[in-house]
Amino acid sequence: MDIIRRNTDYALRLGLNLAQRYGQKAVSARILSEEEKVSYQLTCKLLQKLHQSGLAGSQMGPQGGYFLAHPPNETTLSSIVQAIQGPLSINRCLFEKKICPKQPDCPISKKLAELQDSVESFLNNTTLGDLY
Amino acid sequence: MDIIRRNTDYALRLGLNLAQRYGQKAVSARILSEEEKVSYQLTCKLLQKLHQSGLAGSQMGPQGGYFLAHPPNETTLSSIVQAIQGPLSINRCLFEKKICPKQPDCPISKKLAELQDSVESFLNNTTLGDLY
């Protein structure tokens, strides 16, 4: 299983593409789709999610399209991951606390929480600007 | 999505249970199943996987059961995770290299590889002995 899902990976590529055009005019989903080799429909879906979560701006109509809402070095990988696949969790217990009969003293969750922190801090501290 | 899957979580609990009995005689899957609240059939499956990968020893017949093959502080979380859910990968690209059209110069994979390393080293450096 992957921590970063396929759609999130696509979204990272789309985001990176937008980052590299930061400051220029909007690009259409059609073009992004072609450049990043992601189906047009799916590209739309993913860009819409980036838009909904405030990462991308959009403009409808001719000459419209998408653009990165904030500078690349302010757009964290974490925010993109969250936008597409939601909050990530190391295991079920850390996500929905009540699932495990051993809560709240499970030594396993306690240790895995450290891992979760480290993954989160990596994603929080890496931005699109770090990728090129 | 979870990095540690449900079955892996069960297996960690089973492993921890075995770790806490390290040096004592074998315990049956039935008892482990009851103590860890995992269905008997599934417990068998998971213990078999731990056995196949050399993490647990087994003895058939009456008075038989399972036991941890090596001392708790030599049994890494990584080995258990691997045994149950296979090698973990941050994203598809890092797992099956050929999947991405941008290989091998994809800046995203390059960065995510760092995260993968950090997760792997955490799991490699944490043992069942660290959990209690």
Next chain:
DNA sequence: CTTTTATAGGACTATATTAGTCCTATAAAA
């Protein structure tokens, strides 16, 4: 030497998650 207790493991089913498509609506520029 047969009965009982326990693991071994293939095959299968069910469930959940993820990916991807289709269709219609809406906004804005030319």
Next chain:
DNA sequence: TTTTATAGGACTAATATAGTCCTATAAAAG
């Protein structure tokens, strides 16, 4: 008013995961 482009709900398909069932085999105890 036509064309270009995003918005988004509903649906389908594909894949992955969890879990069960059934039969075989090993070994101890009577």
